[in-house]
Amino acid sequence: MATRKPPSRKSLLERTPVAEWTAAAIGLVLTLGVIGYSLWEGLAARPGAPELSVMSEPAERTGGGYVVPLTIRNEAPATAAAVEVRGVLSQGGAVVEERRATFAYVPGRGQAKGGLLFERDPSDYELRIVAEGYEAP
Secondary structure, eight states: OOOOOOOOHHHHHHHSOHHHHHHHHHHHHHHHHHHHHHHHHHHHOOOOOOOEEEEEOOOEEETTEEEEEEEEEEOSSSOEEEEEEEEEEEETTEEEEEEEEEEEEEOTTEEEEEEEEESSOGGGSEEEEEEEEEEOO
């Protein structure tokens, strides 16, 4: 019975196509990049409070009144939960109507969308919308 001689290490390296080496190098660079970015993001992010801002769009008529679409942006890396938003319609300093909404989750450096529902047309009054508070998740 004849024994086969295993291929030499040099011949295995020589037989590996250049495309395979290229793909392996690209995979290594991408993997190291993701690991490096994750470490940098985790270590460099300073803990702190969320930086919330509320932006509204023009009111839209609905079957039961009006909806004011909202976008809450969080510019900080910290996440905010149970974000309370209050909208007040006023005329001449007197509050005409007040509504509140709770946004369950606003991610760090992200946004959440929702709306406030009013019975009266917000375009007829002064509308003030503010984020009042949040919980740390």
